[in-house]
Amino acid sequence: MTSGEEGSERSGRREGRATSAQRADDRARPRGRGEEGSERSGRREGRATSAQRADDRARPRGAAALPPRQLITSLYGLYARDEHDWLSVASLVRLMAELDVDAAAVRSSVSRLKKRSMLQSVRRDGRAGYALSEQTVELLREGDVRIFERPRATADDGWLVVVFSVPESERAKRHSLRTLLGRLGFGSVAPGVWIAPGPLYDEALHALERMDLSAYTEFFRGDYLGVGAATGRVREWWDLDTVDALYREFIALYASARDAPDADPGDAFRTYVPLLTRWRRLPYLDPGLPLAYLPDDWSGIRAGELFAELDKRMRPAADRHAHALLRE
Incomplete structure (x- = not known):
């Protein structure tokens, strides 16, 4: 997504140009949420008081700073798979409205996800909707392991080395291969030579085969026998300082939620979905190196x-709220 596209989506969200369907949804929602409704209205109209702005800064950031496309991906990963990998347009709009994203931004983001073959238009029981592609279902299944189980290698697992060579006439595939290896958490040792903890082999091979890139690669597994300890070299192969900074940013953003009282299902949903969206990219940037190779203050x-x-604490309530919206 280009910066212009993200700006357009965010602008659509800030301006709050609700469609007729959205206004109908708003009227259909239960009333009696006075303070919450007032705060949302104030946020949409830009009339927050100084006290409100200070309160907003003290809370974990919500969905406002996140591209709608990323939020939609999180929602599909969380809830579409319980609905046969499909969500109706109306359901998706309702879920995203809870995150202060309007219908126009939703449709624009879905269009981009369709162009990337992540979603496809499917009608079920006369209702328009979007289904996950087979490739996306597979990616989400693999992502569950990284995101929720956070596997970490040990020093005894050794290293996995990938060597690749792509003809100059296929430069686009070379770029795709580098991008994929980086997304999987490989570090760059030298041009055409990438390294990762040993346990990443199955996931890496499967991903390369899925992208028709395995023919350009060779895999090796072994020990590091270079001069000096591997502990010093990993900082050359991976940008650990940047990854550590992103982890610290996540902690700063959500540490206060640990001591907050239990939220009602609606508030839990509005906190949990952005929380997951911000978290799920981090396990891919972090290759799961053995603790012996990481700084003591990692x-x-x-x-x-x-x-x-927070996942254990918030997700059950967030799920209840989402499923209630899906049943409407």
Whole structure:
């Protein structure tokens, strides 16, 4: 997504140009949420008082700073698979409205996801909707392991080395291969030579085969026998400082939620979906290196514990709210 596209989506969200369907949804929602409704109205109209703005800064950031496309991906990963990998247009709009994203931004983001072959238009029981593609279902299934189980290698697992060579006439595939290896958590040792903890082999091979890139690669597994300890070299192969900074940012954003009182299902949903959306990219940037190769103050450990605690605490209530919206 280009910066212009993201700006357009965010602008659509800020301006709050609800369609007739959205206004009907708003009228259909239960009343009696006075303070919450007033706060939302104030946010949409830009009339927040100084006290409100200070309160907003003290809370974990919600969905406002996230591209709608990322939120939609999270929602499909959380709830579409219980609905045969499909959500109706009306259901998706209702779920996204809870995150202060209007219908126009939803449809624009879905269009981009369709162009990337992540979603496809499917009608069921006379209702328009979008289904996950087979490839996306597979990606989400693989992602569940990284996102929720956070596997970490040990020093005894050894190293997995990928060597690739792509003809100059197929430069686009070379770029795709580098991008994929980086997304899987591989570090770059030298041009055409990438490294990862040993346990990543099955996931990496499967991903390369799915993208028709395995023919350009060779895999090796073994030990590091270079000069000096591997602990010093991993900082050359991976940008650990950047990953650690992202973990610290996540902790700063959500640490206060650990001590907050239990939220009602609606508030839990509005906190949990952005929480998951921000978290799910981090396990891909972090290759799961053995603790022996990481700094003693590595923030990934604390961030993982924080996410696991908030996931266990918030997800059940968030799920109840989402399923209630899906039944409307």
